[in-house]
Amino acid sequence: MxxxxxxxxxxxxxxxxxxxxxxxxxxxxxxxxxxxxxxxxxxxxxxxxxxxxxxxxxxxxxxxxxxxxxxxxxxxxxxxxxxxxxxLDQMRAIAFNVAGTEVTVSGGALVSDVVTAASARGSLVTTGTCNCVGQLGAILGGGFNNLVGQYGLGIDNLLALNVVTPDGLAITIKKPKTASAPSDLWWAMRGAGPNFGVVTSAVMKAYPVGNVARLSAWTGPLVFRPDQLEAVISALRNLSLTPLMAVAVTIINAPQPSIFATLFYHGSADAGRAAFKVLFDIKPVSDFTAVTPYTDWNAGSDTACIKGGRRPTWAVGLASLDPLTWRKTYTVWAELSQQPGAERSSILLNVLPLDKVRSVPDAASAYPFRNTVKFFASLTASYSDPAFDATAVSYGQKARAIWQATDGLAQHSTYINNAFGDENLKTIYGDSLPRLRLLKQKIDPHRRFNEWFPLS
Ligand SMILES: Cc1cc2nc3c(=O)[nH]c(=O)nc-3n(C[C@H](O)[C@H](O)[C@H](O)COP(=O)(O)OP(=O)(O)OC[C@H]3O[C@@H](n4cnc5c(N)ncnc54)[C@H](O)[C@@H]3O)c2cc1C
Incomplete structure (x- = not known):
């Protein structure tokens, strides 16, 4: 019942x-x-x-x-x-302070809510890069975004959290005055938040734009053929990203197998084209880049937001990019996406400038991979028939194992928000695991928050 x-x-x-x-x-x-x-x-x-x-x-x-x-x-x-x-879908309010330097985000706000409000206010806020994603759902795990090079992870932009604890108390925790000694809960919420309470609202840093041009960016995909994969991966491996840049590569049938390298440059088209010259040198078959208003930066990924169907995903963090490895995972994807009903399966690679992320000490938050992981890759099997589950799992695990074989890391890793659930917990929580486990005993001994890669 x-x-x-x-x-x-x-x-x-x-x-x-x-x-x-x-x-x-x-x-x-x-x-x-x-x-x-x-x-x-x-x-x-x-x-x-x-x-x-x-x-x-x-x-x-x-x-x-x-x-x-x-x-x-x-x-x-x-x-x-x-x-x-x-x-939390009725709790989506967004409110800026008068100066536009802080924003209070309700627990159910989506990325689209934040971007719409921020654009209207003339401030930039770190969000995820897909409109449908929960702002706090993304940020409590870390929060990667197109502005990561300038402003860091979402968790690094948190100033205060209103939390309902596992005891049912409503408390406010604030960013400490010095970064060296974060309180247990402040440390744990930022990287492993869903294990420790409900965030009913959060106060985040916001960045008012002095110049309205900064509410635009040059962004959009270059499209490459599958035989250009090695060249694209080599170019990305060697590309030195400035803080204004970001890249998301999607491999998908559109309707034929295609590589979409979505470029982001927070500046003019000329500057963006110069910064990404190595990718243009490969001669993409199409170029859809354009100067785009803040409200439309995420529009290209709206199809990834369509709800329903089955989308199990296997993800890894990588310290390096190996073109041969990518050819092998491409082959796995190509086989998977030829299966009837699984044609929309995809691969995603995020390449981000991480100096700002790395300027924050590891000990400042539970997010564990600031100084090791450079690239984020995942394979999503997309289909609707539950009878295909076992086949999807076999492809996903195969692709993940291929990536991990050359991940260049001492310890395999996956961003918690991209994890599947069968990983060793160390792969998800890294060196934060022992402290998180101790805090779990202390803060949530009855394990009331125990559904998101549980710490037990
Ligand atoms: C299309 C797409 C694009 C993505 N893009 C990005 C990106 O650009 N950057 C990035 O970092 N990640 C990205 N992700 C990954 C994303 O961060 C995770 O999928 C995240 O868990 C989604 O959060 P949600 O609120 O949408 O999902 P939910 O399933 O609602 O939440 C995920 C987990 O967080 C918990 N949670 C949610 N809200 C709260 C809250 N207020 N308090 C406490 N716990 C809470 C939930 O209980 C659940 O355990 C993307 C995912 C998808 C599907």
């Missing part, structure tokens, strides 16, 4: 909504593969509603899980019909 929420309803504000008897697959998620299957969904309207819901769940021993953008593809979700989803 699904969970009985009748005693919760009177405790919530009038704006809160409850969906009971949720029996079908959750419609709000990017991937249905191993998705949570709640018995009920609570849509809080206020931060107090979140706290009340957590306290109610604790009192009635009802398992719960928070959902922001619904894009997490982890296979570690356990929530079933005995539990509830706390869906």
């Amino acid at each position: 699904a969970v009985d929420l009748s005693s919760l309803r009177p405790l919530l504000s009038p704006g809160a909504r409850i969906d009971e008897n949720v029996t079908t697959t959750l419609p709000l998620r990017l991937s249905e593969y191993k998705a949570p299957q709640p018995g009920g969904i609570v849509h809080p309207a206020t931060e107090k509603d979140v706290q009340t819901t957590v306290q109610w769940a604790i009192a009635y021993s009802v398992p719960f899980l928070v959902q922001n953008g619904g894009n997490g593809w982890a296979t570690t979700f356990k929530l079933n019909h005995q539990g509830i989803l706390i869906q």
Whole structure:
């Protein structure tokens, strides 16, 4: 029997909504593969509603899980019909201070909400690079973005977090005055946040643009043929990225196999073309780059945001790029994407300038791979028939093993937000694992937040 929420309803504000008897697959998620299957969904309207819901769940021993953008593809979700989803979709407010130097982001805001508000205010804010992604869902794991070279990771831009703790308390934690001694919870939330509480809102740094031209960037894809893969990978391996640059390479059928290198340069077209000359030298078959307003920077990835179907994903961090390895993973992808129903499967490679990220000490946050990982790669199997799951897993694991064989790292790694769920926990949490485990015992001894690559 699904969970009985009748005693919760009177405790919530009038704006809160409850969906009971949720029996079908959750419609709000990017991937249905191993998705949570709640018995009920609570849509809080206020931060107090979140706290009340957590306290109610604790009192009635009802398992719960928070959902922001619904894009997490982890296979570690356990929530079933005995539990509830706390869906933050009614909490999407964004508010800037008068100077435009700080922004308060509600727990359910999406990247698109933040970008729209930031553009209207004339400030830049670190977000993910896809509009549908939950702003805090992305940032609590680290938060990579096109502005990472200038402003660092999303977690490095946090100033305060309002958190409902595993005890049901509502607390505010703030960035400490000195970086050397972050409190336990401040350290843990930034890199492993979903294991330690619900963030109902966060205060982040914002960067007012003095010059309106800075609300534009030169961005868009160059398209290459599959036989140009080695040249593209070699060029990216040797490319020295300035803080104004970022690259995302997607390999996908469009409709024939194609390599899309989406370039980002926070400046003019001429400067961008000069900065990425090595890629133009390879002679792309198409060039869709253009000077683009801030509100449209993420538009090119909107198709990656379409909800539904199955999208298990296997991801790795890499210290180097090996063209031969990429030819091998390309072959795995090509076989996978020739299978009927799996034609939209894809490979993604992110190449980012990381000096700013590395200027922050490792000990400042739980995010573990500042000084080792240089590139982020993943393979997504995209299909809809559950009968294809086992085949998809075999392709995904194969591609991951090929990448890992030449990852150039002493310890395999994956960005937590891209992890699958079968990895060794050290691969996800790196050297932060022992401290995180101790903190888990202390902060969440009853393991109420235990669905996102659990620390036990
Ligand atoms: C199309 C696409 C593009 C992406 N682009 C980027 C990118 O540019 N940069 C990047 O860093 N990552 C990116 N990612 C990865 C992304 O960071 C993760 O998928 C992230 O987990 C998604 O967060 P969500 O809120 O959308 O998903 P959800 O599934 O809702 O949340 C993911 C996890 O975070 C927890 N969580 C969410 N909100 C809160 C909260 N307020 N308090 C506590 N816990 C919370 C959830 O409980 C869940 O465990 C992308 C993913 C996709 C699918």
